[in-house]
Each structure stands twice: as C-alpha cells, then as structure tokens.
Amino acid sequence: MKQNWYKILAVILMIYIIIAGMLIPIGPGIVGVSHGNSSSIVAGESITLKVNGYNAHYTSGENKAFLAVKVKDDDSRYTIAANNIQVIDDQQMEVTFTIPSTSPFNETKEAGLFIDNELDGFAILPSAVFINPIGKIQDGAKWQRDQALNLHARPGLRFPFRNILIETIRNTHYHVSIWMAMFILLTTAAVYSLLAALKEDPIYDFRASSITSIAFIFGLMGLATGSLWAKYTWGAFWTNDIKLNMTALSMMIYAAYFILRSSIPDEEKRAKVSGIYNVFAFVAMIPLLFVIPRLQDSLHPGNGGNPAFGGEDLDNTLRMVFYPAIIAWTLLGFWIANLYYRFKKLNYKYLFESV
Amino acid sequence: MNKEKNKRVLTLIMGKKTRLLVLSLLLTHTAMAQDGSSDFFTSIGKIYVVVAVLLIMFAIIVGFLLFLERKISKLEKQITDESN
Numbered sequence: 479m480k481q482n483w484y485k486i487l488a489v490i491l492m493i494y495i496i497i498a499g500m501l502i503p504i505g506p507g508i509v510g511v512s513h514g515n516s517s518s519i520v521a522g523e524s525i526t527l528k529v530n531g532y533n534a535h536y537t538s539g540e541n542k543a544f545l546a547v548k549v550k551d552d553d554s555r556y557t558i559a560a561n562n563i564q565v566i567d568d569q570q571m572e573v574t575f576t577i578p579s580t581s582p583f584n585e586t587k588e589a590g591l592f593i594d595n596e597l598d599g600f601a602i603l604p605s606a607v608f609i610n611p612i613g614k615i616q617d618g619a620k621w622q623r624d625q626a627l628n629l630h631a632r633p634g635l636r637f638p639f640r641n642i643l644i645e646t647i648r649n650t651h652y653h654v655s656i657w658m659a660m661f662i663l664l665t666t667a668a669v670y671s672l673l674a675a676l677k678e679d680p681i682y683d684f685r686a687s688s689i690t691s692i693a694f695i696f697g698l699m700g701l702a703t704g705s706l707w708a709k710y711t712w713g714a715f716w717t718n719d720i721k722l723n724m725t726a727l728s729m730m731i732y733a734a735y736f737i738l739r740s741s742i743p744d745e746e747k748r749a750k751v752s753g754i755y756n757v758f759a760f761v762a763m764i765p766l767l768f769v770i771p772r773l774q775d776s777l778h779p780g781n782g783g784n785p786a787f788g789g790e791d792l793d794n795t796l797r798m799v800f801y802p803a804i805i806a807w808t809l810l811g812f813w814i815a816n817l818y819y820r821f822k823k824l825n826y827k828y829l830f831e832s833v
Numbered sequence: 834m835n836k837e838k839n840k841r842v843l844t845l846i847m848g849k850k851t852r853l854l855v856l857s858l859l860l861t862h863t864a865m866a867q868d869g870s871s872d873f874f875t876s877i878g879k880i881y882v883v884v885a886v887l888l889i890m891f892a893i894i895v896g897f898l899l900f901l902e903r904k905i906s907k908l909e910k911q912i913t914d915e916s917n
Contacts, residue, residue, distance in 0.1 A: 496887070504878065532878060644878035652886050692897070699893045703886040710874050710882050814894070818901055825908055 484809050491806035499651040499799045505632050506534040506598035507639025511591060511606050518586060518608035522579035524561075525607065529593060531569045532639060539596030541565065543573040544627060545589040547609065549582060556582050556621035557592075578620035581611035592627065599632030601639065638793050643779060646707055650796055651803040653703045656696050659807035661767070663693035663815070664732075668760035675753035680826060683749035686756055688818035690735060692811045697729050712777055720774045721767075728763040735759055745826070 511527040519525045529543075543560035562574040573593075591606035637647055670686035704722070705715045716722065738755055742748040874881050 500883070645880040646878075646882050648883045649886055652883070652890060656890070695893060695897045699890050702889050702893065706885055706889065707882055710879055810894075814897065814901075821901065821905055821908070825904075828908065828912060 485813050488806055488809035488813055491802050492810065495651050495655075495799055495803040495806050499648050499803070502795065502799070503636055504533055504645060504647065505601075505636035505639045506595070507532045507601045507641070507644075508591060508593060508603035508606075509641070509644070511603060513607065518610050519577055521577050521581050521609065521611045524574060524576040526572055526574045527591065527606065529571050529573055529591070529603075531571070531593070531601070532644060533598075534593075534601070535568050535595065535597050536565045536571045537568050539598070541571065541596075542592075542594040542627075543575075544592040544594075545575050545577075545607070545609075546592055547583065547587045547589045547621070549587070554624045556623055557625055557627065558621055577609060580620070581609070582621050582623070583611055586610045592629070594627070594629045596630055597633070598630075600627075600629035603641070635795060637795055640779065642711060646711065647779075647796070649703070649707055651799045653700060653707060655800060655803035656700045656703070656807050658804040659811055660693045660696040660700065662804075662808045663689050663696065663811045664760055664763065666812075667693060668757050671753040671756035671760075673753075674749045675757070678746075680745060680749055681823060683745075683753060684819050684822040684826070685815075686753060687739060688822060689812070689815040690732065690756060691818060692815045694729070694732050694736070696807070696811060697725070697732070701725065701729065717777060719777045721771045721776045721778055724766040724770050728759075728766045731759045731762055745830075 509530045509532050511529050513525055513527045541563050543563055544557045545560075546555050546557045548555055558575060558578065560573045560575050563571060564573075565571045573591075586608050588605040589607050589609050591603040592600055593603075594600040640647055667686050667689040670682050670689065674680075674682035674686050701722075708717060708722075709715050712719075735752060735755055739748055739752045742751060874885070
C-alpha cells in the first residue's frame with residue numbers, strides 16, 4: 479500500500495481534471511458581430527451591430543454596450559456608449575452606435591466592443607469595427623476620454639472566454655499538460671540514463687528506457703491531439719508553426735533512441751550507448767522546445783514572441799485544473815513506466831539468471 | 834495446446850475488435866462529414882474537439898498497454914514452455 483500512494487493520487491487527480499476540466503463553464507463572451515457590407519464606419523454615421531454572444535444571458539439583467547478606441551498619441555481610451563440596445567434572445571442582440579462626426583484620431587482605427595451585463599459581467603470583442611474619421615480631428619468631441627465604464631465583474635467559477643478557442647481552451651488541461659508531463663518524464667529518464675552509462679547495474683537502463691518509452695508515447699499523444707485541434711482552429715492538421723516542427727524534430731531524435739537500442743544485441747553495451755545517447759537527446763531537446771520557439775512567433779495561444787504563459791493567458795480558474803493536470807499525467811506516466819520497468823527486469827532475470 | 838489455441842482465438846478477437854473500432858470511427862467520421870462538412874466538430878463552441886482529444890489520448894494509452902500486455906504474454910509463454 480505504501481508504494482501505491484502515487485497511483486491513488488494519479489487516479490484521484492485524473493478524475494478531478496476530467497470532471498472539473500470538462501464541467502466548469504466557459505465565461506460569457508462575444509463570438510462575433512455582423513453588420514452591413516463594409517467592416518468600417520465613417521464618422522458621423524450610425525451603425526447597427528448584431529452581436530452573437532456565447533454563454534450569455536442578455537434577456538436577464540441590464541445590458542450596456544460601448545465602442546472603445548485606443549489612441550497611442552495620448553495613451554488613452556476613448557469610448558462611446560450605444561444609443562440603442564435591442565435584445566433578441568439570450569445570445570443575440572442588436573446594438574446601435576452613432577459615431578460622432580468629430581474624432582480624437584485622424585486615421586482609421588479599430589474599435590473594440592464592450593458588452594456589459596449585470597449577471598454575466600463584461601465581455602470584450604477586440605477589433606469589432608473599424609472607424610474612419612475622414613481626417614476630421616477636433617477636441618471636445620463626443621468621445622468620452624478615459625471614462626470609467628463601471629463594468630460588472632464576472633461571477634462564479636468560469637474558464638475565460640477566448641475568441642476562436644471557445645470551448646477548446648479546456649485542451650490546456652489535456653494537450654498542454656501532457657507536454658509538461660512528457661518533459662518531467664524525460665528529465666528523470668535523462669538522469670537514469672546518465673546512471674546507466676556510469677554504473678554497471680542494468681536496472682538503471684531499464685528505468686531509463688521504460689520512462690523514455692512512455693514519454694515518447696506522451697509526445698505522440700501531444701502531437702495527435704494538437705493536430706486535431708489545429709484542424710479546427712488554424713484550418714490544417716499540420717502547419718509550419720515553429721513549435722510543431724521543433725517538436726517533431728525532437729520526437730524523431732527520441733525515435734532514433736529506440737532504433738539505436740534495438741540495433742544493439744548486447745545488454746551491457748546497449749545500456750552504455752543508449753544511456754549516453756539519451757542524455758544527448760535530452761540536451762538537444764531543450765533548445766528545440768524551449769529556446770527556438772521563443773525566437774519566433776508561434777500560432778499557439780498565449781504566444782507573442784514568448785511562449786511562456788503570461789498573466790493574461792492563464793487565469794486562476796485554468797490554473798486550478800492545469801497544475802493538477804500536469805501532476806496527474808506525470809504520475810500516470812510513472813505508473814505505466816513502472817509496469818514496463820518491472821517487465822524488463824523480469825525478462826532480464828529470466829534470460830540471464832535462470833539459465 | 835488448449836491454452837495456446839485459446840490465446841490465438843483471443844488475439845484474433847482482439848485484432849477484430851480494434852479493427853471494428855477503427856472502422857466505426859472512420860464510418861462515424863464520414864457520416865459527420867456528409868451532413869455539412871465540419872459542422873459537428875465546430876458546433877457548441879468546438880466542444881467535440883475536446884472530447885475527441887480525450888478519446889485520442891485514451892486510445893493511445895490503451896494501445897501502449899496492449900503493447901505491454903503482448904510483451905508480458907510472450908514472456909509468460911516462454912517461462913511456461915520451459916518449465917513444462
């Protein structure tokens with residue numbers, strides 16, 4: 479029972495991440511707006527935007543709508559409130575804005591749409607419309623400068639709404655955490671490999687190779703799930719995204735590890751050679767997965783030059799499931815690796831000791 | 834002898850099961866594709882993408898366990914053959 483604690487923990491965490499990861503609702507958001515034929519409005523005209531919400535409750539509670547433009551010159555936000563809001567149903571409403579004829583900016587600017595609901599809190603759609611001021615600038619325009627919008631906070635336990643991602647933000651707990659677990663597994667495998675290369679005992683090689691196998695399987699899981707997700711997010715199963723190609727490269731390096739192992743029949747020699755190769759593969763993986771993706775932009779969510787999670791991208795509700803998910807996948811990996819290790823040990827015993 | 838036969842039958846069924854699973858997955862996929870291309874996976878905020886991700890992960894883990902099981906059965910067979 480004592481050595482089974484991590485298996486029990488793995489099962490409990492697995493149940494938790496699947497239930498919490500799938501059942502916590504996504505916060506309200508705006509999927510998109512539709513309006514006439516042109517995506518830009520000229521100052522002085524009015525526009526009616528048909529807002530498509532997600533998980534929203536427009537029919538209950540008071541709604542407010544704003545268009546907001548960020549102006550870099552004076553580093554402030556200009557807003558106008560909607561002059562008419564017509565709620566169609568819970569997920570749809572029509573908002574009418576009259577753009578003042580004078581604007582505090584002199585070039586076409588993108589305006590974000592803020593929808594505030596008493597119950598749901600606020601939702602933002604960046605670049606909802608483009609506003610063309612036709613060169614008219616005047617101070618004292620009807621745009622409100624840096625006005626407090628008095629938005630309602632989002633209540634309850636909810637995953638954040640992200641456009642395009644929507645429900646697939648839940649993949650953070652499955653696709654993203656499997657990569658983290660793979661990295662933890664490979665780190666331990668590299669340590670065991672070093673021991674296998676230095677020491678005579680064959681069990682280090684069994685540990686190292688079994689952990690590397692399951693880490694490789696985790697890598698394949700990451701690639702397969704990411705590929706499916708990419709099809710419905712980026713439009714293709716495989717893109718030239720830097721992270722994808724670098725991961726594929728490091729997976730190939732590890733695939734060569736297994737080929738190398740199978741090509742050496744002598745147990746002792748295999749332990750030494752593959753142990754050293756594994757350490758090299760691990761060292762090669764670090765720049766491929768952690769350095770090169772930081773030098774280029776990636777399509778991955780949360781990546782803008784730097785793939786580390788910023789405060790904006792991983793909020794506390796996601797963290798509540800994401801960190802346990804890393805532990806759960808890691809423990810599951812060690813569990814399966816342990817089974818494989820025990821098999822290897824028995825196989826060795828049978829081959830060399832019983833004869 | 835009987836044991837061996839049983840095993841052979843078992844692997845045959847196992848093979849058939851996996852084949853059936855793959856076939857049914859393919860069929861459901863084509864069925865989904867017929868009613869409006871990618872509508873199924875993009876419906877309800879793409880929640881089925883997450884479901885499919887979980888299924889893929891489960892399938893790959895089970896696949897690895899089956900691989901392990903086959904190795905263990907082979908060793909088991911070797912040991913029983915030798916002791917006989």
